[in-house]
Amino acid sequence: MNNLVSIAMCSYNGERFIQEQIDSILSQSYTNFELIIVDDGSNDNTIKILEDYVKKDNRVKFFQNDKNLGFVKNFEKAISLCNGDYIALADQDDIWKKDKIEVFIKNIGDNLLIYSDAILIDQYSKEIGKELIRPNGNLVEGKCNKAFIFYNCVSGNTLMFKKELIKYILPIPEKITFHDIWIAFIASTIGTITFTEEAMTYYRRYSEQVTKDSKKEYKTISDRLKKKEKSYLLHAENLVNYCKEFAKVKNIDEDMKNILDIFIGHYSNYNKGYFNLKMRDYLKKYKNELFAIKREKTRDRYIKRYYFKNKLLKIFFYSI
Known part of the structure; x- marks a missing residue:
């Protein structure tokens, strides 16, 4: 199987971590992919970094928004620009395991969407020692849309779906504040979803302690x-x-x-x-x-x- 995989990434003032994420994607064991990056008005060094990647690797395609769309509508735009048989979403500050795409391609089967848990890392790319969902929560699979009314375990940066899902998820409704729960709900309504036992993404939480402290003020x-x-x-x-x-x-x-x-x-x-x-x-x-x-x-x-x-x-x- 050598299907084209599109990876939709949104950027915004991401100069601090975006190179590490792009490098992890370009180093994937599965090589037939395009990386679609849509910048939402960065005013740091992000655009220069992305332009350099475009020159180095023809799989990288870079687009700039005329105005700031916000992350949900920016992901909507990035998805609409994808040409692949499969679409994976990527955040600018995470890191992918080297075989993430390969594992997803092998395991998606008849499901519309596949995802995994994520390993938490800090600002220095060191593992924090736990996963995003487990062990305190469960991952769900099958035709399980009721599970997404109150909660979500399908983080956008961990999922990949088949291209036929696009016509059902776009446009993302204006009052949906997180694109990933919408995609998971739709996929598990019109079809089924699945997950891999192994977490395939390193999810960066470099401001976690600040968030925790602010809740106590x-x-x-x-x-x-x-x-x-x-x-x-x-x-x-x-x-x-x-x-x-x-x-x-x-x-x-x-x-x-x-x-x-x-x-x-x-x-x-x-x-x-x-x-x-x-x-x-x-x-x-x-x-x-x-x-x-x-x-x-x-x-x-x-x-x-x-x-x-x-x-x-x-x-x-x-x-x-």
């Missing part, structure tokens, strides 16, 4: 509760937007339509506190599908988090 208990409540409201708004877009997908079954209708009604009134028995019944009925990404022993706890609407109960259950 509360002046008072009241301030902490207000920030939590604001976070919950934003989560509810995003969930409603996602469910509305998922509901428009032609291939969803009746069970999914009913689930999405219940969730949209529930979270559209998230600022009102109440106990939703119908929501609870649906969560219990589809517990193992909706929370498949979570460990089995923790799923009942997540059910409590999603059907209790009273503010004090929300704060309690989100803190345990």
Whole structure:
């Protein structure tokens, strides 16, 4: 098999790490690929770096946006420029294992999409000692679209899909804030997805500690509760937007339509506190599908988090 693989990468002020990522891609054991890089208005040395790669390797194709699109629409553009039988997505600051494409090609089979977990590394490319999803979460496979309503285990920088999926995923709806969950939902709705047991991507988290520290910066208990409540409201708004877009997908079954209708009604009134028995019944009925990404022993706890609407109960259950 010697199918063309397109690798869609988006860049933005990536001079610090992008060379290491591109080098890992150009060194792949599977060589029949094109690397499509779309820059979203970098003002550092990124563009010069990319221009140099174009001169060195004819597999590298570089495009510049006239205006900043944001990372979701930029990935949409990059995907639309791909010519391959398979499309893989790449972030500018990660590193790929040398045989990533080869392993994916061998294992995708009849599935529309294949992905893997990712090994976390720091700013010095040193392994942090854990993976992005496991061991605290699960990877999912098959026709498993219900698993992507609340959570996502298919990180964009770890996936590859067949070209026939493009007509279903593009354009990415305006209110979808992350392209990877949209792609995973569509792929597992109209077909099936799979994963490799071996993590094939090194996922860089060079600002992780800063993020952790910022979460602890509360002046008072009241301030902490207000920030939590604001976070919950934003989560509810995003969930409603996602469910509305998922509901428009032609291939969803009746069970999914009913689930999405219940969730949209529930979270559209998230600022009102109440106990939703119908929501609870649906969560219990589809517990193992909706929370498949979570460990089995923790799923009942997540059910409590999603059907209790009273503010004090929300704060309690989100803190345990």
